Amino acid sequence: MAKVYSFEEVSSHNTQNDCWIIVNSKVYDVTSYLEEHPGGDDVLLLATGKDATEDFEDAGHSTDAREIMEKYYVGEIDTSSFPKLTSKPVPGHSPKPSDTATKILHFVIPVAIVGVAVLVCFYIKKR
Known part of the structure; x- marks a missing residue:
């Protein structure tokens, strides 16, 4: 059974030395992939602290990219732990x-x- 992480826990992994992202309710530790990522490490670092599913899908990742991603899978996200929507913006992320x-x-x-x-x-x- 996959480990389940809270949003707060996953969000705390947001640096070049410790980078986790959430895509399709799955949690990935992409720290060791930062330097290899074709879009650069900034893209992955900007994906921390939020659900990055839309960003990931909008980038049009290939089947190969999705297979590579599975190597970095560490568990599932507890979707009930996502912060409630407020009018206050999340630092570092511009609202759409x-x-x-x-x-x-x-x-x-x-x-x-x-x-x-x-x-x-x-x-x-x-x-």
């Missing part, structure tokens, strides 16, 4: 914008660019 804010920005920015272009055209024609 909300979907609504992103949709608004995708509309506002192009409209603003067109507006500036129209103003420039009027200015040039007046000269």
Whole structure:
């Protein structure tokens, strides 16, 4: 049976000499892999102190990468130990914008660019 770790315990392993990450509710001790990681050690160090599943999946890791990862498996995460969501940001991790804010920005920015272009055209024609 796999050892089960609390979020607090896993989060305390967050340095180059002791680096653990959480991906898909599994805990990996990637300390010895930091120098070999193709994306650099910073990527793994930034993945500490949170559930790094989304980051891992977004990077599009290959089947080979997933097999390599299994060498570093040390146990499971107790998902009930994750901190409750608060409005206070986690140090070192920038929050993602909300979907609504992103949709608004995708509309506002192009409209603003067109507006500036129209103003420039009027200015040039007046000269």
